[in-house]
Amino acid sequence: MKTSAVFSALLSLLSLASAASADSKSSSTSTTLPATFKPPQVFKNANLVHVISVEKNYVKENINVLVQNIDKAAQDEYFVPFTADQLSRLGGVEVKDRKDSNAGPFVAEAVEFDQESDIQYLRIRLPKPLAPGAQQTLGISYYLLKAYKPLPASIKQEEPQFLSFSFSAYCPSAYTTTKQKTEVKFPSSTIPDYTKIPGSGEITEFPQVQGSKLTYGPFDEKPAGATQPVSVRFEFNKPVTHVSHLERDIEVSHWGGNVAFEERYTLYHRGANLSSLFNRVKWQQSQYYQPNTFALKELKFPLRVGSADPYYTDVIGNVSTSRFRSNKREALLEIKPRYPVFGGWKFPFTIGWNSDAKNFLRQTAAGGFVLNVPFLEGPRQPEGVEYEQVQVRVILPEGAENVQYHTSVPSQSINQVSVELHRTFLDTIGRTALVIKGRNLVDDFRDRELVITYDYPLAAALRKPLIIFGSAVAVFVSAWLVGNLELKFDTRKK
């Protein structure tokens, strides 16, 4: 009895071990680097300035760093560490050489090495390997979405809103940093709370406050991976607009000479919730004596000149609180949500408009077509807008082929690109649709272009009228055939 129990326990242990090995196998197939990966200590950050801007409702960070190769061989891979949570909210990574603007944006991509690890890395590939002892100034900029927490979490509708943000006073780095400082820029000088840390050198206490700017540092040499958690709380009496999902359709029509745009937004306010029920009377009064509020009450879309026929709807139907100002110089669509949007509230809506094809579409010398449209055309707000998931779908005419595209949106923010079929009115095989899925983008990228080239043969263009022509001829011929049928009884006498 006893031996059988021991045996079964051993068996279960064995099966557990085999399950674990199967797990590790499956995870190792999806990784590019071993789970024990640590960036090789081949660089040193000679000087680093970390600028964190919390002026908008997303965080923009700039790391300007002078890197030095301390290895004996030339190196071309620089790693930047992020926590797994940060990496999921990271977007719009652009890396440039601060001294040489012609060096172009460097390739930056997330490295997957161990899904379970809390520290993940972004790998920057230098276009030219850095020689031993040589230095290069990198300008790394990126955006963090969903970065703030309102504190207090719920307030009255006429109270100002405060947000809190946590970060590390030492810039997270995979390498030793000789000298560094961190600057934090705020939307106003009202910063009621911030973490104080002991100073170094002549300065007794960090941070130093200058108006709407806090400076932690300069710090002396810090080892790789050193962190100093600090948090700040600041006034942000503006909406924290977060678009969790944006679907943008761009439909090209050669027959109509039109490019139609439609954008479907799922918009949230991530700011402070209301501590009591919404009071319409108080809201209406405050519009006169205190119009500055953290509620979202208006969105302005500067569209391209020549835009026409705008519409603005939500789940109920047409929303009449909008204005469209269109002339030779501008085409500004101003919309007001159906209700002021407070923290924790949601407002899904749809807008759309038309434009002449000549503004976006050109014919190439080779006989093909080239389309140039903005990748994003969302609202331009002083407080900014962040987009978590973006799906841009460019619906080309039916039968368009040989689709190629290029976008100046950072490649790190593009998830997936596919060519699909979209079926709608008068279609037989369906229209060619290029679908680009992006994530973690902000309104700074709103005028980045998306260039698409495609071929559209004449036979494909004539498909629609030919189908209708064929159907009509079939109707007429069958009418003639049916009309010739003799259905009467034969009355001839035999």
Add this chain to the structure above:
Amino acid sequence: MDSSLHEVWQAAAGSPFVPTVGKDNQFLVGFVLLLLGLGLGGAFTLNRSIVNLPVLAVPASAALAFGVVYMFCAVGVYV
């Protein structure tokens, strides 16, 4: 992704795409063609014969075909 596409766009600056029938004339063209198509079709239904198939029915079908496409565009469904 091909960054040379931006140059393709620049090179094509002189040839913006202009449709065969502009937006302002789509309704007129569509309406006239539909009217013509329905008229010819009506004439064919009144006098169905093998001769009238190519004489009336085929031109009626052609007029209907282009008329439908332009009327779709004229009412805002840009096909």
